[in-house]
Amino acid sequence: MKLYTFDPAPNPARLKMFIDYKGLTIDTQQLDMAKAEQLDAQYRSIVPEATLPALVLEDGSRLTEVIAIAHYLESLHPERPLLGTTPAQRALILNWNHRIFNSLFMACAEAFRNSHPAYGSRALPGPNNYEQIPALAERGRSRLADGMVGMNEELTGRDFVAGDSFSFADIDLLAVLAFAKWAAKTEPGEDLTALLAWRERAGEALQA
Numbered sequence: 001m002k003l004y005t006f007d008p009a010p011n012p013a014r015l016k017m018f019i020d021y022k023g024l025t026i027d028t029q030q031l032d033m034a035k036a037e038q039l040d041a042q043y044r045s046i047v048p049e050a051t052l053p054a055l056v057l058e059d060g061s062r063l064t065e066v067i068a069i070a071h072y073l074e075s076l077h078p079e080r081p082l083l084g085t086t087p088a089q090r091a092l093i094l095n096w097n098h099r100i101f102n103s104l105f106m107a108c109a110e111a112f113r114n115s116h117p118a119y120g121s122r123a124l125p126g127p128n129n130y131e132q133i134p135a136l137a138e139r140g141r142s143r144l145a146d147g148m149v150g151m152n153e154e155l156t157g158r159d160f161v162a163g164d165s166f167s168f169a170d171i172d173l174l175a176v177l178a179f180a181k182w183a184a185k186t187e188p189g190e191d192l193t194a195l196l197a198w199r200e201r202a203g204e205a206l207q208a
Contacts, residue, residue, distance in 0.1 A: 001055055001056060001057050002026075002027045002056050003015075003029070003069075004028075004043065004052060004053060004055075004056070005029075005031070006032060006033045006037075007030065008033075010105070010108075010175060010176070010183070011051075011052065012052055012053045013175050013178065015053050015066050015069060017171045017174065017175065017206060021082065022077055023080070031052060038051065048127070049126060049127070051064055051125050055069045055072065067097055067098075067101075070082070070083065071083060082167050082168040082171070083168055084167065089165075092163065093169050096169035097169055097172055100151075100169065100172045100176060104148075104151070104176045105179070107139075107141075108176060108180045110140030111136075111138075111183065112184060113132070114132045114133050114135075114136040115132070115137035120132055123136075144180055144186050145186060148180075148186075148189075152188070153194075155198045157194075161173055161198075166202060170202045170205070173202070174199070174202055177199060
């Protein structure tokens with residue numbers, strides 16, 4: 001199998017943290033999204049979606065969603081589990097993966113891609129062009145701020161996003177907070193003490 005990615009970008013960053021935490025070695029090719037290399041004809045002949053990351057399997061089939069790639073790799077390499085070891089844990093972590101992606105990650109992407117000058121006609125990823133909608137940028141920033149408040153409430157009284165153990169849900173939240181800092185100029189306020197304490201705790205767990 002071969003992984004196509006661009007580690008600095010938000011979605012690839014989620015997967016990189018997952019791979020690094022589990023200590024995996026995967027044949028990888030970096031495509032510079034700042035130079036729009038994911039739109040090159042050669043890459044689109046392999047991955048028509050023109051998105052990153054993408055994992056191409058031995059039979060030529062491709063996985064283009066981070067959550068699917070993570071589940072596939074975890075099934076091959078269950079050591080240092082990040083997606084749960086019981087049905088309840090797996091369901092709860094997956095629930096949080098989608099909740100964080102929909103409420104925070106997409107809000108940040110709205111704010112970024114609908115305001116940055118480089119994305120004037122590229123407001124959505126993929127092979128097709130879509131014009132920016134400035135109102136979505138403002139909405140995205142509002143959703144992002146509200147989402148951080150909600151996560152602060154959720155993390156009051158527990159160590160990690162999906163319970164007592166570090167998981168891929170924590171990786172997703174770490175990734176979106178890093179994304180929000182540079183893409184939407186938004187960080188958790190000092191009053192969000194539970195979220196800030198969690199960020200330090202999760203960062204230490206990621207490096208353990």
